[in-house]
Amino acid sequence: MDQVQPTSSHPTRLAVDIDSASKIYTDGTQALLPVDLQIKKGEFVSLLGPAGCGKSTLLKMIAGLTKPSSGNIRIEQRDSEKSEKLHVNSGVSSSTLPRLSFVFQSPTLMPWANVRANVRLPLDLAGIPKGVSNARVNDILAKVGLSDFADSLPRKLSGGMQMRVSIARGLITQPDILLMDEPFGALDEITRHKLDADLLALWKKENLTVIFVTHSIHEAVFLSSRVIMMASRPGRITNEFMIEAGYPRSQDFMLTSQFMEYARQLQESLQNASHTNL
Amino acid sequence: MNDRSVSKEIVEKLLIPILLGLAIVASWQGIVYYLDIAPYLLPSPTLIGFTLIKDWSLLGSALWVTTQITVLSFLLAVTLGVLISFVFIQSPILERALFPYAVLLQVTPIVAVAPLIIIWVKDTNLSLILCASLAALFPIISNTTTGLKSVDPDLMSFFKLQKATRLQVLIRLRIPSALPYFFGGLRISSGLALIGAVVAEFVAGTGGSGSGLAYQILQAGFQLNIPRMFAALFLISLTGIFLFMFMTWLTRIALGEWHSSELNLDT
Numbered sequence: 001m002d003q004v005q006p007t008s009s010h011p012t013r014l015a016v017d018i019d020s021a022s023k024i025y026t027d028g029t030q031a032l033l034p035v036d037l038q039i040k041k042g043e044f045v046s047l048l049g050p051a052g053c054g055k056s057t058l059l060k061m062i063a064g065l066t067k068p069s070s071g072n073i074r075i076e077q078r079d080s081e082k083s084e085k086l087h088v089n090s091g092v093s094s095s096t097l098p099r100l101s102f103v104f105q106s107p108t109l110m111p112w113a114n115v116r117a118n119v120r121l122p123l124d125l126a127g128i129p130k131g132v133s134n135a136r137v138n139d140i141l142a143k144v145g146l147s148d149f150a151d152s153l154p155r156k157l158s159g160g161m162q163m164r165v166s167i168a169r170g171l172i173t174q175p176d177i178l179l180m181d182e183p184f185g186a187l188d189e190i191t192r193h194k195l196d197a198d199l200l201a202l203w204k205k206e207n208l209t210v211i212f213v214t215h216s217i218h219e220a221v222f223l224s225s226r227v228i229m230m231a232s233r234p235g236r237i238t239n240e241f242m243i244e245a246g247y248p249r250s251q252d253f254m255l256t257s258q259f260m261e262y263a264r265q266l267q268e269s270l271q272n273a274s275h276t277n278l
Numbered sequence: 279m280n281d282r283s284v285s286k287e288i289v290e291k292l293l294i295p296i297l298l299g300l301a302i303v304a305s306w307q308g309i310v311y312y313l314d315i316a317p318y319l320l321p322s323p324t325l326i327g328f329t330l331i332k333d334w335s336l337l338g339s340a341l342w343v344t345t346q347i348t349v350l351s352f353l354l355a356v357t358l359g360v361l362i363s364f365v366f367i368q369s370p371i372l373e374r375a376l377f378p379y380a381v382l383l384q385v386t387p388i389v390a391v392a393p394l395i396i397i398w399v400k401d402t403n404l405s406l407i408l409c410a411s412l413a414a415l416f417p418i419i420s421n422t423t424t425g426l427k428s429v430d431p432d433l434m435s436f437f438k439l440q441k442a443t444r445l446q447v448l449i450r451l452r453i454p455s456a457l458p459y460f461f462g463g464l465r466i467s468s469g470l471a472l473i474g475a476v477v478a479e480f481v482a483g484t485g486g487s488g489s490g491l492a493y494q495i496l497q498a499g500f501q502l503n504i505p506r507m508f509a510a511l512f513l514i515s516l517t518g519i520f521l522f523m524f525m526t527w528l529t530r531i532a533l534g535e536w537h538s539s540e541l542n543l544d545t
Contacts, residue, residue: 063439064439065435065438065439098439098440098441100439101439102435102436102439104432104435104436105432106432108430108432108433108436110433110450110451110454112454112457113454121440121450122440124450125437125440125441125442125446125450126440173440
């Protein structure tokens with residue numbers, strides 16, 4: 001892949017720079033062939049592919065949860081403007097807060113703690129005083145529409161609401177990059193569409209770079225500015241698509257012929273990739 | 279939950295076992311009366327009750343002694359067991375080295391170890407407490423260690439991503455995750471502490487110190503005072519049931535809100 005072209009008047013910076021990173025498991029399985037991928041600040045990138053294509057592995061390598069077997073992954077430094085804001089708010093150096101946030105496939109909340117304590121966890125771990133962090137929590141809960149449930153335990157909430165809590169917990173550190181590993185996969189279609197739309201709004205409002213793992217073509221097209229197609233055995237990137245439709249996107253976007261056309265192209269690419277394996 | 283389901287629950291949980299108990303006691307009384315069984319073979323429930331009241335000064339103080347030993351040894355076992363679990367969780371090498379010996383402790387019958395401890399430890403009460411603690415220790419170690427390890431791996435990853443320290447992981451993640459296992463261990467261990475206390479009293483009994491319930495059973499046996507033997511046995515069982523109920527109540531207070539083992543799925 002070439003040098004990234006600036007899209008606006010000032011040069012666009014990279015958020016994530018993946019330089020021929022590969023993953024071989026200890027048992028010798030090639031989970032991922034060397035991958036080159038540059039993700040620009042503010043992009044919404046989906047990693048789309050069948051099970052076993054290494055999309056979750058790639059995401060975990062970006063997060064630093066697994067080390068690449070070879071190659072390099074560079075994460076851009078924290079956005080200075082955001083750091084400043086947090087610094088003033090909390091009186092605690094934001095350098096202690098990670099600039100990446102990870103949202104897992106399941107909500108992974110602490111079942112013994114209420115919504116407020118779950119969302120506040122990253123700030124508690126960073127030693128930020130409760131007086132400061134509780135204000136942040138209220139703020140973020142309002143953004144994900146859960147203000148009325150701050151004192152509820154997770155099991156009292158529906159699956160969709162639990163996922164919102166998980167997202168709120170991911171956003172509380174004001175990250176630059178949000179990594180999401182099939183976060184809505186277990187939800188029903190209607191709830192998923194609602195959360196997809198809300199996620200797009202948050203992405204814009206919070207100036208996030210989102211890397212989103214999914215196996216749903218429709219979800220990938222609806223959300224992404226760019227879709228990375230992956231194939232399995234061995235896991236690799238096969239193709240990529242820019243989704244040129246403008247934002248904000250409403251659910252009506254899914255009814256347009258433009259949307260259908262992207263979905264068709266992605267479906268075709270997915271089928272071609274899997275045919276080569278048979 | 280509405281009133282009707284509450285009353286239904288009370289009926290099912292309390293009334294049915296109580297009715298069964300009454301039926302058994304009544305037929306016991308009937309059989310002893312009609313077959314004219316001698317009290318030194320099988321005393322009737324009313325005679326046992328009467329003996330309980332008549333010998334209360336003796337049995338009551340014996341109950342107090344046994345309860346004290348049970349509670350103290352249980353507390354000692356919990357403290358030791360939890361500390362050992364923390365060591366295990368912080369150092370896998372120590373765990374690998376020590377766990378087989380913890381198992382050895384569990385499989386060696388306390389009756390076999392008790393005489394040694396009673397010889398070694400001068401103070402009789404202390405030796406009784408040590409015996410009972412040994413009997414109660416293993417479930418705490420094993421359950422708490424398992425619990426401290428039973429952490430949602432994704433939640434663990436999340437803590438790692440937030441650069442949580444080992445201490446933060448222990449306090450905020452491992453300990454809360456371990457609580458359901460820990461309380462399960464408490465329930466088993468409290469019963470074992472009572473058994474350990476009674477066994478140790480039996481072994482120490484002829485040594486002449488004890489006025490615990492086991493000692494009363496021994497003495498009553500020598501004197502063929504079978505009604506008093508039954509009365510003491512009844513008090514031991516009652517203590518065990520009370521301990522179990524107390525632990526169940528404690529578990530509900532601590533976990534009732536969130537853990538699935540305490541959820542009432544019918545409602």
